[in-house]
Amino acid sequence: MLVLLPPSEGKAASGRGAPLKLESLSLPGLTAAREAVLGELVELCVGDEDKAREVLGLSEGLRGEVAKNVDLLSAGARPAGQVYTGVLYDALGLASLDAGAKKRAARSLLVFSGLWGAVRVTDRIPSYRCSMGVKLPGLGALGAHWRAPMAAALPEVAGDGLVLDLRSAAYAGAWKPKGEIAGRTATVRVLHAPTRKVVSHFNKATKGRIVRSLLSAGAVPAGPGELVEALRDLGYVVEGAAPARVGVAWALDVLVDEIH
Secondary structure (H helix, E strand, O other): OEEEEOOOOOEOOOEEEEEOOHHHOOOHHHHHHHHHHHHHHHHHHHOOHHHHHHHHOOOHHHOHHHHHHHOOOOOEOEEHHHHEOOHHHHHHOHHHOOHHHHHHHHHHEEEEEOOOEEEEOOOEEOOOOOOOOOEEOOOEEHHHHHHHHHHHHHHHHHOOOOEEEOOOHHHHOOOOOOHHHHHOEEEEEEEEOOOOEOOHHHHHHHHHHHHHHHHHHOOOOOOHHHHHHHHHHOOOEEEOOOOOOOOOOEEEEEEEOOOO
């Protein structure tokens, strides 16, 4: 099982240990594309701070995020699973998983990123600010920048099992499973049961809890159909059926009354 996650806007501070080593990150086929984004991002933030804020879409109150990017090559790195914070990652609670679940998380979780393309939760990275929606002056839109290298690298990573795609729209655009892989991919929408509307907090927290539940239970569904059964066994209310056409991802709805 491969689980595709979005990053978080908020991130923990960089570590105090050794700085980033690009060559040590997972998915080495993305290294050249990572170098290009990293180089331009650092150059942008070392220069005109106001321009950098504009390009990165940062308010005056987030001016300090520019300085964070200036130090990307020297700041201490820490596991990505410790860097990403926020509602989804709080609900996922990687640090409090048992040893077996942590090993499963290291194998199956892949976090998409405007800067790194995609990283595993064990990859050591510094704290940064660069969303997939950014358009860098030289490289242009990052979503488009990542499509070709992702298309080359991700099919092998996806293997032959279930792909559980929990990414937000901006990050989903960087790689779209196609053909046979799409047929064993499931996307999840979380709905507030009384209103049947998507609510951001319900969505993020529930997705984090879903991943935690699967990891903790040691569930390894082979495909979307088995995923539906596994989630129902874990107590989730799930709606969804096989798509009408071959090679199309399953779209599942998880209904939630309230957040605990």
